[in-house]
Amino acid sequence: xxxxxxxxxxxxxxxxxxxxxxxxxxxxxxxxxxxxxxxxxxxxxxxxxxxxxxxxxxxxxxxxxxxxxxxxxxxxxxxxxxxxxxxxxxxxxxxxxxxxxxxxxxxxxxxxxxxxxxxxxxxxxxxxxxxxxxxxxxxxxxxxxxxxxxxxxxxxxxxxxxxxxxxxxxxxxxxxxxxxxxxxxxxxxxxxxxxxxxxxxxxxxxxxxxxxxxxxxxxxxxxxxxxxxxxxxxxxxxxxxxxxxxxxxxxxxxxxxxxxxxxxxxxxxxxxxxxxxxxxxxxxxxxxxxxxxxxxxxxxxxxxxxxxxxxxxxxxxxxxxxxxxxxxxxxxxxxxxxxxxxxxxxxxxxxxxxxxxxxxxxxxxxxxxxxxxxxxxxxxxxxxxxxxxxxxxxxxxxxxxxxxxxxxxxxxxxxxxxxxxxxxxxxxxxxxxxxxxxxxxxxxxxxxxxxxxxxxxxxxxxxxxxxxxxxxxxxxxxxxxxxxxxxxxxxxxxxxxxxxxxxxxxxxxx
RNA sequence: GGCCCCAUCGUCUAGCGGUUAGGACACCAGCCUCUCACGUUGGGAACACGGGUUCAAUUCCCGUUGGGGUCACCA
Numbered sequence: 001x002x003x004x005x006x007x008x009x010x011x012x013x014x015x016x017x018x019x020x021x022x023x024x025x026x027x028x029x030x031x032x033x034x035x036x037x038x039x040x041x042x043x044x045x046x047x048x049x050x051x052x053x054x055x056x057x058x059x060x061x062x063x064x065x066x067x068x069x070x071x072x073x074x075x076x077x078x079x080x081x082x083x084x085x086x087x088x089x090x091x092x093x094x095x096x097x098x099x100x101x102x103x104x105x106x107x108x109x110x111x112x113x114x115x116x117x118x119x120x121x122x123x124x125x126x127x128x129x130x131x132x133x134x135x136x137x138x139x140x141x142x143x144x145x146x147x148x149x150x151x152x153x154x155x156x157x158x159x160x161x162x163x164x165x166x167x168x169x170x171x172x173x174x175x176x177x178x179x180x181x182x183x184x185x186x187x188x189x190x191x192x193x194x195x196x197x198x199x200x201x202x203x204x205x206x207x208x209x210x211x212x213x214x215x216x217x218x219x220x221x222x223x224x225x226x227x228x229x230x231x232x233x234x235x236x237x238x239x240x241x242x243x244x245x246x247x248x249x250x251x252x253x254x255x256x257x258x259x260x261x262x263x264x265x266x267x268x269x270x271x272x273x274x275x276x277x278x279x280x281x282x283x284x285x286x287x288x289x290x291x292x293x294x295x296x297x298x299x300x301x302x303x304x305x306x307x308x309x310x311x312x313x314x315x316x317x318x319x320x321x322x323x324x325x326x327x328x329x330x331x332x333x334x335x336x337x338x339x340x341x342x343x344x345x346x347x348x349x350x351x352x353x354x355x356x357x358x359x360x361x362x363x364x365x366x367x368x369x370x371x372x373x374x375x376x377x378x379x380x381x382x383x384x385x386x387x388x389x390x391x392x393x394x395x396x397x398x399x400x401x402x403x404x405x406x407x408x409x410x411x412x413x414x415x416x417x418x419x420x421x422x423x424x425x426x427x428x429x430x431x432x433x434x435x436x437x438x439x440x441x442x443x444x445x446x447x448x449x450x451x452x453x454x455x456x457x458x459x460x461x462x463x464x465x466x467x468x469x470x471x472x473x474x475x476x477x478x479x480x481x482x483x484x485x486x487x488x489x490x491x492x493x494x495x496x497x498x499x500x501x502x503x504x505x506x507x508x509x510x
Numbered sequence: 511g512g513c514c515c516c517a518u519c520g521u522c523u524a525g526c527g528g529u530u531a532g533g534a535c536a537c538c539a540g541c542c543u544c545u546c547a548c549g550u551u552g553g554g555a556a557c558a559c560g561g562g563u564u565c566a567a568u569u570c571c572c573g574u575u576g577g578g579g580u581c582a583c584c585a
Binding site: 017056114117132133137138154187193201202218243246287290314319320366442444447454460461 | 513514515523524533536543545546547548578579583584
């Protein structure tokens with residue numbers, strides 16, 4: 001009962017990445033689930049930078065994290081650049097806090113100073129391994145029972161792990177998990193340079209920041225028992241814990257650069273929509289009946305830890321693209337206004353300086369056929385490029401003398417149309433075709449190549465309407481000029497497959 | 511190897527004792543069609559194995575197998 005109440009009241013959750021590179025797609029999922037929970041409970045989403053790995057942390061990575069989260073629209077309520085009552089939100093700025101809290105534990109006999117050097121322990125570990133490759137090295141407890149005094153050599157602070165007993169906690173997605181304490185060693189809290197290790201820094205901060213639920217990847221599940229021991233040493237109740245199943249590469253290996261894009265910024269640059277990225281990630285390890293496509297608001301509404309699965313999954317780029325396509329197609333998911341605004345930079349990349357308001361008028365022609373903003377930009381290119389570019393193969397195949405008469409006829413019909421609208425043009429052309437005893441397919445491809453420069457495009461009459469009368473006529477005229485002086489290629493030889501099929505069918509005759 | 515976790519179509523998953531085991535992606539075939547798409551109809555495709563519990567197990571329990579995580583003065 002008390003637990004249910006705790007879950008439904010405003011949660012304080014956090015996302016605590018290390019600034020050691022790009023923001024991994026798996027990290028984004030962790031951020032998303034936390035963010036969803038914060039929004040659903042009308043709670044607080046805290047961003048904390050865990051930069052205690054001085055070797056790997058960089059200011060650039062820190063910036064990438066901010067940029068990525070902002071692009072995804074996963075806004076944080078407390079954290080770097082926005083502030084809050086529990087700062088600072090960067091661990092390297094909290095060193096005095098860790099020092100103070102560790103002294104507290106030492107004073108209470110729950111932790112101790114250890115002067116064993118890393119070199120010594122590495123050596124002991126190596127010796128043991130040499131004797132017995134299967135052996136499990138653990139800190140032997142050399143300094144565990146020494147009376148406390150500040151040594152005159154560098155020392156680390158170690159946690160005094162109880163020699164017996166177990167840690168049991170109820171994971172929000174995995175249920176009850178029990179680990180024996182004797183499986184753990186006296187792990188290090190504070191390094192000799194005063195910088196905390198992950199488990200200590202995270203617990204101190206989560207406690208100090210009033211975090212009520214910790215959600216992270218399953219690779220952290222092994223950290224939970226020692227962390228709970230630390231919470232208890234501080235006389236505190238641990239927050240709720242939730243672990244998320246792993247996202248694996250299609251091969252079943254850990255997801256890495258080798259298996260395609262793992263950095264969110266790559267998806268951004270490939271023309272994915274943030275809402276689509278979030279949608280795919282949300283459905284990975286979480287489900288809501290048969291629903292596949294969600295807006296962000298729907299995710300917030302529907303999300304729950306209970307509906308999270310426990311099995312690891314494999315990242316599927318095809319399904320990801322399909323979800324992305326849905327978001328590109330549906331106006332209620334991506335309004336034309338938003339679509340246009342996001343498209344502008346992709347047009348710019350093609351050297352086309354088109355305003356969002358201009359794009360808003362043409363987007364309807366590519367909505368269903370573009371899966372990404374890059375594809376949309378490609379699809380819209382010929383509307384804005386003057387002169388437009390004609391594909392060589394398309395030109396050679398369609399802008400030829402045998403098509404010239406049809407193109408001329410087509411041109412003169414639309415030129416005389418009573419009104420330059422899709423419907424009127426279509427009717428005019430069809431009337432003409434009927435009179436001529438021709439079909440639209442006899443002229444469509446040549447006209448398409450003339451107008452768009454390619455063999456695949458939006459509907460012919462949509463193209464005419466968007467292009468406008470002057471440009472349409474001009475493009476047709478120059479195409480006709482080319483066609484008239486270009487001899488048609490020889491007809492292709494009969495297809496082998498078709499011949500065989502015919503032979504089979506007519507075999508009884510022979 | 512120790513500790514921990516997991517197990518339904520190829521993939522993401524629904525299922526919370528009794529179902530023709532459902533959906534989505536992908537795949538195949540058809541329809542639609544001025545191209546590309548979209549849309550649409552249909553199809554193949556799964557409960558890892560072995561014991562229990564039960565009138566009844568995909569579902570609950572145990573084991574086996576398989577997979578994953580982690581064993582640092584990284585996070």
